[in-house]
Amino acid sequence: DAGVIQSPRHEVTEMGQEVTLRCKPISGHNSLFWYRQTMMRGLELLIYFNNNVPIDDSGMPEDRFSAKMPNASFSTLKIQPSEPRDSAVYFCASSFRQGITGNTIYFGEGSWLTVV
Amino acid sequence: LAKTTQPISMDSYEGQEVNITCSHNNIATNDYITWYQQFPSQGPRFIIQGYKTKVTNEVASLFIPADRKSSTLSLPRVSLSDTAVYYCLVGDLGNTGFQKLVFGTGTRLLVSP
Numbered sequence: 001d002a003g004v005i006q007s008p009r010h011e012v013t014e015m016g017q018e019v020t021l022r023c024k025p026i027s028g029h030n031s032l033f034w035y036r037q038t039m040m041r042g043l044e045l046l047i048y049f050n051n052n053v054p055i056d057d058s059g060m061p062e063d064r065f066s067a068k069m070p071n072a073s074f075s076t077l078k079i080q081p082s083e084p085r086d087s088a089v090y091f092c093a094s095s096f097r098q099g100i101t102g103n104t105i106y107f108g109e110g111s112w113l114t115v116v
Numbered sequence: 117l118a119k120t121t122q123p124i125s126m127d128s129y130e131g132q133e134v135n136i137t138c139s140h141n142n143i144a145t146n147d148y149i150t151w152y153q154q155f156p157s158q159g160p161r162f163i164i165q166g167y168k169t170k171v172t173n174e175v176a177s178l179f180i181p182a183d184r185k186s187s188t189l190s191l192p193r194v195s196l197s198d199t200a201v202y203y204c205l206v207g208d209l210g211n212t213g214f215q216k217l218v219f220g221t222g223t224r225l226l227v228s229p
């Protein structure tokens with residue numbers, strides 16, 4: 001299994017530019033999560049999808065952030081326009097519910113974003 | 117969602133057993149307890165998950181008392197490579213159809229020679 005694949009791994013961009021982060025979940029998983037991690041705020045859940053449908057986006061910081069999941073194998077997190085305070089590591093994760101025995105969430109390696 | 121409380125940091129030495137306790141006083145009936153490990157520059161990695169009593173795998177053991185208001189992650193004979201942040205999470209992963217795990221601040225474990 002290839003695991004959760006994220007791209008780009010690293011990105012440096014100028015303030016005001018649009019940033020698009022991409023994620024390919026593990027094949028067969030039906031839930032996808034976007035997290036953001038910073039030293040100050042730790043690991044924050046931004047949004048999660050179930051069967052390609054956004055279930056909870058209450059963690060999305062503001063309207064500059066948007067996420068889509070057009071199909072079961074692809075998701076994007078977009079920031080437009082980007083600001084320096086958006087600098088963070090963005091993790092994508094996926095999981096598959098296994099009935100009453102619970103399930104686990106598998107994380108990608110993260111996309112390291114720096115906005116200057 | 118059940119809130120979790122765990123120590124911010126712990127120190128240990130190689131070869132020792134490390135026990136990290138997590139409090140989750142308002143855990144719900146359907147909630148599972150899950151622990152993740154995160155190394156610097158990597159995404160969190162699943163360690164162990166349980167509902168009640170004791171669970172053991174090749175990496176760790178998880179002890180859950182009868183009231184389930186706390187849990188203890190036990191790492192036997194730690195090595196330097198176990199230095200990481202350990203997160204305790206509580207959430208309903210089963211019957212509701214949807215799950216939402218919220219990470220707390222985690223416990224930063226430092227293993228010294």
